[in-house]
Amino acid sequence: MIYFDNAATSYPKPPEVLRIIYKTMTEYGGNPGRSSHSLSLAAAKMVYQCRESIAEHFGGNPENVVFTYNATYALNIAVKSVAGKYGRILISDIEHNAVYRPVTALTRTGLGCDIFHVSDNSDETIKNFCDKLCGETKIVVVNLSSNVCGLSVPADKIGQLCRERGIIFIADASQCAGSKNINMEKCCIDILCAPGHKGLMGPQGCGFAVFGSAFSGENAANLKTFAEGGSGSASLERTMPAFLPERLEAGTLSTPAIAGLLAGLNFVKHIGVDEIADHEKKLFIRANEMLYNTNGVTVYVPQCSGSILLFNIEGVLPSEAAEVFDSDNICVRAGYHCAPLPHNMLKTGKNGAIRASFGAYNRLSELDSFYRVVKKLIK
Amino acid sequence: MTRCIITTSTITIALHGQKILGDYAVGSTLVKLSSNETKQGCAHGIQVNCSSVDAAKNILDRHGVKYTTVIYK
Numbered sequence A: 001m002i003y004f005d006n007a008a009t010s011y012p013k014p015p016e017v018l019r020i021i022y023k024t025m026t027e028y029g030g031n032p033g034r035s036s037h038s039l040s041l042a043a044a045k046m047v048y049q050c051r052e053s054i055a056e057h058f059g060g061n062p063e064n065v066v067f068t069y070n071a072t073y074a075l076n077i078a079v080k081s082v083a084g085k086y087g088r089i090l091i092s093d094i095e096h097n098a099v100y101r102p103v104t105a106l107t108r109t110g111l112g113c114d115i116f117h118v119s120d121n122s123d124e125t126i127k128n129f130c131d132k133l134c135g136e137t138k139i140v141v142v143n144l145s146s147n148v149c150g151l152s153v154p155a156d157k158i159g160q161l162c163r164e165r166g167i168i169f170i171a172d173a174s175q176c177a178g179s180k181n182i183n184m185e186k187c188c189i190d191i192l193c194a195p196g197h198k199g200l201m202g203p204q205g206c207g208f209a210v211f212g213s214a215f216s217g218e219n220a221a222n223l224k225t226f227a228e229g230g231s232g233s234a235s236l237e238r239t240m241p242a243f244l245p246e247r248l249e250a251g252t253l254s255t256p257a258i259a260g261l262l263a264g265l266n267f268v269k270h271i272g273v274d275e276i277a278d279h280e281k282k283l284f285i286r287a288n289e290m291l292y293n294t295n296g297v298t299v300y301v302p303q304c305s306g307s308i309l310l311f312n313i314e315g316v317l318p319s320e321a322a323e324v325f326d327s328d329n330i331c332v333r334a335g336y337h338c339a340p341l342p343h344n345m346l347k348t349g350k351n352g353a354i355r356a357s358f359g360a361y362n363r364l365s366e367l368d369s370f371y372r373v374v375k376k377l378i379k
Numbered sequence B: 001m002t003r004c005i006i007t008t009s010t011i012t013i014a015l016h017g018q019k020i021l022g023d024y025a026v027g028s029t030l031v032k033l034s035s036n037e038t039k040q041g042c043a044h045g046i047q048v049n050c051s052s053v054d055a056a057k058n059i060l061d062r063h064g065v066k067y068t069t070v071i072y073k
Helices: A015-027 A038-058 A071-082 A097-107 A122-132 A155-165 A217-222 A255-271 A273-292 A318-327 A340-346 A366-377 B011-023 B050-062
Strands: A065-068 A088-092 A112-116 A137-143 A168-172 A191-195 A207-211 A297-300 A308-313 A333-335 A353-357 B004-008 B028-033 B043-048 B070-072
Touching: A015 A038, A015 A255, A038 A065, A038 A207, A038 A255, A038 B011, A038 B028, A065 A071, A071 A097, A071 A137, A071 A168, A071 A191, A071 A207, A088 A097, A088 A122, A097 A112, A097 A137, A097 A340, A112 A122, A122 A155, A137 A155, A155 A168, A255 A273, A273 A297, A273 A308, A273 A366, A318 A333, A318 A353, A318 A366, B004 B011, B004 B028, B004 B050, B011 B028, B011 B043, B011 B050, B043 B050, B050 B070
Parallel strands: A088 A112, A088 A137, A137 A168, A168 A191
Antiparallel strands: A065 A207, A191 A207, A297 A308, A308 A353, A333 A353, B004 B043, B004 B070, B028 B043
16 A cells, blocks of 8 residues: 555554554553552653653643643634633644634634735745734734745744744644754744644644743643643642643543654654655655656645645546545545635635645655556546 | 652652652652542552652652652551
């Protein structure tokens, strides 16, 4: 099987991820931090170790790493915990529904929303961003790298502009965590959200939001809770703890998924983020060379080399093409990729497009089989 | 023998504190406290040698680790 759907979830996972999940289920089987026995405390230590590893990787504090089910929950928690009753939220036109939908929901409560255009030229993107900023802008939520095409945003410049204006900057690193070095301090990111199961090579079932130092200690008490429930502490209180991360972590965490994320992150650190990015870029460049000059194939944003190639084949529905790829044991994804905003911007049409997304385990030789199917589909 | 426990409101704070104490070679054990030992219900604590309590508190203070109180049991 050839797996070119790494933007949906990375596959396969490193063997050490599988091993640690099994080990966690058998040796750290307690509920993290809930009980006083050794299994529970061992699970809590494993969870904290993962908080430390994430904090080290992104430049934050371990105590400010909030675990969630996935990046969508992390983004919902991030946006809704800081949103007030008034003001405007600025997002980009490459946002995933994980941002677009919660922000749209907030507009129904009285907040305003503006959208800026992301170009393949970063200066132009910054100009578009500045044009949409206004005195009422309170929060900026930006997808650092599109899940649909190779477009990305200059996070450091956007972060600086937000910091100067006292605007909260929330970064969606879903598509680039693990293949792009991101430092929260350097990029002035207030809250960084990511899934564990994509570029960080962990299993599904775990994502996180890293809150910046402005939310440390008692400042966390100002964050609105997204869900309330057990936290393993202050049980007699009627409200969630006033400190991160427990304030925003109601209920039992998924220790196996968090342990798997820890092993996945160790894998990424061992190989190196830059090395993984270079590898994915080589795959993109080769695939783009194959498709860009092929009659009957439209490649969207071919100039942005990353890990994602978005294309359409003349006269073939993307969904039909994906079925043909699948029958040849090649996994790609067709449609809108849960992101209508970038598809509308790229004018991919009413059926979306085909996405081939590359990962750490893909090989250049796999592209020959991929290209054979493309040629087969051209009428 | 008396046990000395520096209590914290959450397990993450306790683990953070334990890590910092470890950096200063202060040995400690993570413990969970039952609701009858605290005012707010379940809590966690860092158990240290009673002769090291003041030094441990000092280190935690310097690193901004919020502990609640010290229990002697």
